[in-house]
Amino acid sequence: MQNSHSKNIAVLLLGTLFISTSGVLGKYIALAPELIILCRAFLAGIFIYIFCKITKVDLKIKSKKDAISFLISGFLMGAHWVTYFYALKLANVALGMLSIFTYPIITAFLEPLFTKQKLNSIHVLLAVLVFFGIFILIPEFSFENDDFKGILLGILSALFFALRNLVVKKQVKNYNGSMLMFYQMIVVTVFLIPILFYSDFTNVYSQIPFLILVALLTTAIGHTMLVNSLKHFSAATASIISSVQPIFGIIIAYIFINEIPSPNTFIGGSLVLLTVVIESFRSKK
Secondary structure, eight states: OHHHHHHHHHHHHHHHHHHHHHHHHHHHSOSOHHHHHHHHHHHHHHHHHHHHHHTTOOOOOOOHHHHHHHHHHHHHHHHHHHHHHHHHHHSOHHHHHHHGGGHHHHHHHHHHHHSSOOOOHHHHHHHHHHHHHHHHHOOOOOTTOHHHHHHHHHHHHHHHHHHHHHHHHTTTTTSOHHHHHHHHHHHHHHHHGGGGGTOOOTTHHHHHHHHHHIIIIIIIIIIHHHHHHTTTSOHHHHHHHGGGHHHHHHHHHHHHHOOOOOHHHHHHHHHHHHHHHHHHHHTTO
């Protein structure tokens, strides 16, 4: 039992590491955020479809109610990605990534509305720690400050992501994680098709390798692993454990684009990491 729990934690953390590459890629890819997300969703959908066909994953939707749920979760996923990538463009990678990790707070408070679970006081405490860590990150409370605007967009992105995870969690017992991601990618692509009529495609060809990377590693593999982890943990537990993502992202940003976090970023990030360690041990019980 303990080995199985450790394996599930390891898979969730590995998926989180892959998702963490989104910070650097979102900052580095020289395209508008909504165009990046359209390409990301379209390419990821292709990769996931091929994987589903090879592994014989059933792609049939069982009911109209489930189809509506898929539509909602896809819209929320697209909204999360677009606002998140705008946050990365405005702020640095560390602030952009850390700001969306208010989503464990939002998840902890919203999950009782979606399930029969009661509000867990431990989750509330850990969520407060994450919130305090985010508060330390804010350099200046001014809408003229790009970092501040980036953090606000990150928090909005967190709301969309928390809602998406809660909607998807209801489906993971009945559907394969790859199948769920495939339909979300279709929905995101369809919703963003209108941007093709006004987007600037000047740099698209030079950015294709990075778009493939964000579609395959970050999305098709990383997010599918995260969705599958919801079978083994509550949405709140998975959210808090995966809060290590900004730490991974900061390290990746330092290695690849030489972005050095401020002392406040280290303090706030340490608080986030502390909640991950606590929840990892607490969820064993």
